[in-house]
Amino acid sequence: MAFCSALLNGRFCSSRLSPLISERSLATSHHAAWYKESLEHPEEFWGRLARERLRWMKPFTNVMDCSLKDGHFRWFEGGKLNMSDNCLDRIVEKDPDRLALIWEKDEPGQQEYITYQELKNLTCRVANTLKSQGVKKGDVVAIYMPVSLEAAAVMLACTRIGAVHSVVFAGFSPTALKNRILDASAETVITTDEGVRGGKTIPLKQTVDAAVSDCPCVKRVLVATRTGADVAMKDGRDYKLDELMKGESPECPPEPMDSEDPLFMLYTSGSTGKPKGILHAHAGYMLYSGLTQQYVFDYKVGDIFACVADIGWITGHSHALYGPLINGGTSVLFESLPIYPDPGRYWEMVQRLKVTQIYLAPTSLRLLLKAGDSYVKKYDRSTLRTLGCVGEPLNDEAWRWYHKVVGEERCTVVDTWWQTETGGIMIAPRPSSSDSTPKAGYPMSPFFGIDPVLLDNNGKEITGNDVSGNLCIRNPWPSIARTIYGDHEKFLNTYFTNYPGYYFTGDGAYRDKDGHYKITGRIDDVINVKGHRIGTAEIESALDHDSRVAESAVVGYPHEIFGEGIYAYVILKDGVTDNEDDIKKDLVQLVKSQIGSFAAPQFILITPGLPKTRSGKIMRRILRKISANETEELGDITTLADPSVVETILTKHDSTT
Numbered sequence: 001m002a003f004c005s006a007l008l009n010g011r012f013c014s015s016r017l018s019p020l021i022s023e024r025s026l027a028t029s030h031h032a033a034w035y036k037e038s039l040e041h042p043e044e045f046w047g048r049l050a051r052e053r054l055r056w057m058k059p060f061t062n063v064m065d066c067s068l069k070d071g072h073f074r075w076f077e078g079g080k081l082n083m084s085d086n087c088l089d090r091i092v093e094k095d096p097d098r099l100a101l102i103w104e105k106d107e108p109g110q111q112e113y114i115t116y117q118e119l120k121n122l123t124c125r126v127a128n129t130l131k132s133q134g135v136k137k138g139d140v141v142a143i144y145m146p147v148s149l150e151a152a153a154v155m156l157a158c159t160r161i162g163a164v165h166s167v168v169f170a171g172f173s174p175t176a177l178k179n180r181i182l183d184a185s186a187e188t189v190i191t192t193d194e195g196v197r198g199g200k201t202i203p204l205k206q207t208v209d210a211a212v213s214d215c216p217c218v219k220r221v222l223v224a225t226r227t228g229a230d231v232a233m234k235d236g237r238d239y240k241l242d243e244l245m246k247g248e249s250p251e252c253p254p255e256p257m258d259s260e261d262p263l264f265m266l267y268t269s270g271s272t273g274k275p276k277g278i279l280h281a282h283a284g285y286m287l288y289s290g291l292t293q294q295y296v297f298d299y300k301v302g303d304i305f306a307c308v309a310d311i312g313w314i315t316g317h318s319h320a321l322y323g324p325l326i327n328g329g330t331s332v333l334f335e336s337l338p339i340y341p342d343p344g345r346y347w348e349m350v351q352r353l354k355v356t357q358i359y360l361a362p363t364s365l366r367l368l369l370k371a372g373d374s375y376v377k378k379y380d381r382s383t384l385r386t387l388g389c390v391g392e393p394l395n396d397e398a399w400r401w402y403h404k405v406v407g408e409e410r411c412t413v414v415d416t417w418w419q420t421e422t423g424g425i426m427i428a429p430r431p432s433s434s435d436s437t438p439k440a441g442y443p444m445s446p447f448f449g450i451d452p453v454l455l456d457n458n459g460k461e462i463t464g465n466d467v468s469g470n471l472c473i474r475n476p477w478p479s480i481a482r483t484i485y486g487d488h489e490k491f492l493n494t495y496f497t498n499y500p501g502y503y504f505t506g507d508g509a510y511r512d513k514d515g516h517y518k519i520t521g522r523i524d525d526v527i528n529v530k531g532h533r534i535g536t537a538e539i540e541s542a543l544d545h546d547s548r549v550a551e552s553a554v555v556g557y558p559h560e561i562f563g564e565g566i567y568a569y570v571i572l573k574d575g576v577t578d579n580e581d582d583i584k585k586d587l588v589q590l591v592k593s594q595i596g597s598f599a600a601p602q603f604i605l606i607t608p609g610l611p612k613t614r615s616g617k618i619m620r621r622i623l624r625k626i627s628a629n630e631t632e633e634l635g636d637i638t639t640l641a642d643p644s645v646v647e648t649i650l651t652k653h654d655s656t657t
């Protein structure tokens with residue numbers, strides 16, 4: 001496929017490009033006024049922004065009909081619009097040759113460019129292909145593709161015809177993919193022949209074959225080409241995307257979608273063993289992701305924005321694709337790894353592509369920090385203005401390194417807190433606290449329209465400053481998830497029942513003396529490994545698949561690079577005499593095949609028992625302390641059914657770590 005090289009002839013960087021957005025200018029001093037208005041008059045605030053920022057096929061009649069108490073959210077009802085029309089056609093009509101995406105390929109120094117016109121043509125051809133294959137509005141399309149221009153076009157094509165995409169991170173195992181396809185009853189799966197990462201090929205089509213062999217709902221598998229490898233194709237089910245697209249027209253009218261029609265679903269982990277298909281709706285997500293993109297990152301047309309997250313996560317959805325395109329911007333899609341071919345990869349890319357904002361995960365920063373400053377300093381980073389991060393707490397040391405070494409104390413560090421469920425950034429240094437200097441390790445202040453509160457375990461609001469509590473949100477916002485696919489009851493129970501009238505985030509937070517927020521971590525059984533969110537119950541149910549395992553308990557522990565590491569305590573069935581090291585190796589393999597490599601435990605401890613209360617509840621608090629080597633502070637263990645088990649675990653822990 002030949003893509004233009006608009007960047008190379010300099011046209012893209014010209015200042016003649018003007019923003020498409022015609023809203024009132026937002027000077028720094030207006031931030032506070034906007035924030036106040038957004039909370040006091042949400043209907044006027046969001047209604048105005050939705051009218052000004054989005055292109056409607058039919059205007060909406062009602063701005064909001066929401067109840068946090070009932071977990072009921074409807075925004076911009078009566079309106080019709082389309083995501084791909086807003087992301088593509090709107091820009092093509094004014095500036096077709098504007099650069100839309102730059103695909104930073106795994107191969108060092110290699111990139112491909114695509115303009116808005118080219119991306120629209122590609123999207124329409126994919127959309128027409130999907131239609132020819134029988135995909136209809138409302139159908140779920142599972143996408144198992146690494147970051148690429150085609151993957152972006154496939155996502156946009158789904159939105160163009162009103163199909164609901166469900167992108168599954170291409171690092172998930174066949175079993176994890178299968179479960180997600182089955183949960184959504186997806187008839188269509190789109191994948192790539194092979195992925196390429198860190199110089200290695202990954203057999204994606206093979207993974208899909210293994211997954212769909214147990215999915216009777218799947219009628220077709222479309223295969224995009226990355227390496228051209230000779231992959232097995234099943235007659236009547238598998239088709240090469242390139243070949244199907246050959247005869248298709250580059251014109252496909254965007255389907256008028258109701259504001260509340262489902263846009264996409266994305267699976268994420270919770271405290272139960274089963275991942276949840278978080279469903280987002282068209283208009284609210286579109287408005288909020290575009291708004292946060294612009295204001296949190298100080299994003300201007302002409303910028304080159306690089307969100308290095310994979311499209312398989314919400315960050316990739318909102319900030320590698322939709323947020324930048326809604327703003328008519330240029331986004332870098334990053335296929336590689338931060339340390340490939342060496343730890344200078346990001347900064348060499350910044351220099352080569354003249355990146356103005358970079359958005360990454362703290363775990364990568366910690367890894368790069370260890371590699372030393374020279375990998376950063378040898379590249380020109382003068383184009384950078386904003387340094388973003390997301391996914392897990394950013395520790396002080398990494399924050400300071402980002403600010404001082406990477407950003408030369410010139411760039412603003414924006415530590416952004418949000419979730420798959422929130423659809424967009426909720427707490428970040430910009431814009432609401434633009435009058436104060438960002439603090440190390442603090443996402444700082446709520447975005448427009450967001451009213452965070454800290455509650456105690458009884459649901460009582462903790463007022464004042466210099467306090468900690470359970471982080472909840474008091475008011476609805478446009479991009480809040482609408483449901484968990486196929487399980488609205490679970491949606492209500494997970495987010496709205498514990499604290500009636502609030503959205504419960506699952507995170508703890510500290511509010512400092514100035515009223516700024518710092519996230520202290522999950523307060524449920526979810527751990528955050530390398531910025532990937534994973535439920536301990538999910539790993540436990542994977543381990544339990546081994547017939548030798550009687551019971552397991554998984555906890556997170558502080559890990560210097562990963563943020564959190566995974567520690568699994570495993571009890572074997574009576575009579576199992578296999579070598580412990582062999583069992584541990586098998587268990588690691590098992591988790592990799594059930595979930596994916598990123599969920600494999602760093603430590604497995606085989607133990608004859610677990611610390612349980614007399615009613616049989618595992619005291620995870622004790623396991624967490626042992627895993628973190630905080631063995632002096634185990635607290636009261638006399639309430640355990642068998643306190644001696646702790647001593648046994650401690651002895652074994654000390655001898656293995």
Ligand code: PRX
Pocket residue numbers: 268314315389390391392393394415416417418419420421443505506507519521522528531532533
């Ligand atoms: O625990 C918080 C952590 O990541 C969780 C959300 O994970 P996920 O849905 O996968 O989305 C990640 C990307 C938006 C949160 O509940 N988290 C996210 N951002 C931060 C964070 N923890 C601390 N600081 C952050 N900036």
